[in-house]
Amino acid sequence: MSHVFFEFDLEPGVKSVADLNYVLRDGDKKTAFVMSAEVAKFVKDALIINDTIISFKNCCFAFEKGAEFVEFDRNGKSVRFSEPVPSWFVKPGVFARSDWLDNHELADLPAPDFIKAFNEKFPDLQERRKHADYLFDLQLRRIKLPPSEAPRPVGNTSGKSTKPKVTDLESFQLFEQFFARLKSAVMANEFPTLNVLTASEDVSKVPGSYRQAIRTAMKAVTHELPVNNKRLAAGNPALFCAPVREKIAEIESIGLEPYYQELSKAIARADGSYIADFSFHYSKPHR
Incomplete structure (x- = not known):
C-alpha cells in the first residue's frame, strides 16, 4: 500500500484530480489524504469503465466515511467491498488528529499559532465547529441544549416527499x-x-x-x-x-x-x- 484516500467531511488535502495525479506521481511514498467529493466521483467513474487502473496501483480508497472500500493491488487490479473493514481504515476523528494535521501544516505549530491558523483556515463558524469537534472529540452533537435554546422540531414543512428514490449500488x-x-x-x-x-x-x-x-x-x-x-x-x-x-x-x-x-x-x-x-x-x- 502506498497511498490511502478517505472521503471524510474534513477539509480535503486532495481537492482536485490534478492534486490526485500529483500524489500518485510518487509511488514509493506512503501518504494518507482526505479527498474531495469531486475526486471520489472521478475514481468511481473510472471504475465503471475499467476495474484495472495502473495509475492507482497499491492505492486504497474509502468512500462515504467508510461505507465502501476499494483496494488496488500492485498491478492496478481493484477489489471493491463494504466489509470487513480493512486494517488501513481509520475513523475521521483519529485521522484528523494525525495525518490531517500534517497535511495541512498544523501539527507542529505552538498553541497560539495553531489557534490563529485554525481560525483563519475556517472563517465559517459551522466548518470551524465541525473540525474542532473532530480534533478535540467534543461530541457537540450529544450536548443537550436548555429548552429555551433547543431548536423546535419543524418536520417536513417544505411539502416535498421524503419517500426514498431509486439509487444504484454503483458496483x-x-x-x-x-x-x-x-x-x-x-x-x-x-x-x-x-x-x-x-x-x-x-x-x-x-x-x-x-x-x-x-x-x-x-x-x-x-x-x-x-x-x-x-x-x-x-x-x-x-x-x-x-x-x-x-x-x-x-x-x-x-x-x-x-x-x-x-x-x-x-x-x-x-x-x-x-x-x-x-x-x-x-x-x-x-x-
Whole structure:
C-alpha cells in the first residue's frame, strides 16, 4: 500500500484530480489524504469503465466515511467491498488528529499559532465547529441544549416527499454481496430484513444512500421491499421466500453480472423515481 484516500467531511488535502495525479506521481511514498467529493466521483467513474487502473496501483480508497472500500493491488487490479473493514481504515476523528494535521501544516505549530491558523483556515463558524469537534472529540452533537435554546422540531414543512428514490449500488461487487445475503436468507426460510441485507445490527448507522440502493436492488429482484418489523411480527417467512427462490434461480441462469449491468441502466433511466414505484424485468440487450 502506498497511498490511502478517505472521503471524510474534513477539509480535503486532495481537492482536485490534478492534486490526485500529483500524489500518485510518487509511488514509493506512503501518504494518507482526505479527498474531495469531486475526486471520489472521478475514481468511481473510472471504475465503471475499467476495474484495472495502473495509475492507482497499491492505492486504497474509502468512500462515504467508510461505507465502501476499494483496494488496488500492485498491478492496478481493484477489489471493491463494504466489509470487513480493512486494517488501513481509520475513523475521521483519529485521522484528523494525525495525518490531517500534517497535511495541512498544523501539527507542529505552538498553541497560539495553531489557534490563529485554525481560525483563519475556517472563517465559517459551522466548518470551524465541525473540525474542532473532530480534533478535540467534543461530541457537540450529544450536548443537550436548555429548552429555551433547543431548536423546535419543524418536520417536513417544505411539502416535498421524503419517500426514498431509486439509487444504484454503483458496483457489481456490492450487488454480488447483496444477492448472496438475500439468497442465504431465503434458502433458510428467513425474512430478508435490512439488517440481513446490509449485514448490520444497527441499520441507523448504515449510510442512507447505501440503504436506498439496497432497497432498490431488493425491489428489482423480488418486486418487494425489504421486510419490516410489521411483517416480521406477522410471521410466515415461507410464503415470502418461496417465490423469491424462483427469482434467484432465474437470475442465476441469466448470470449475475449481465443482470446487474441491465439493472444499473434501468436505475439510471428511472432517476428521480420512487423505489416503491420501481420495477425491473431483465431483457437481453440487443447486439
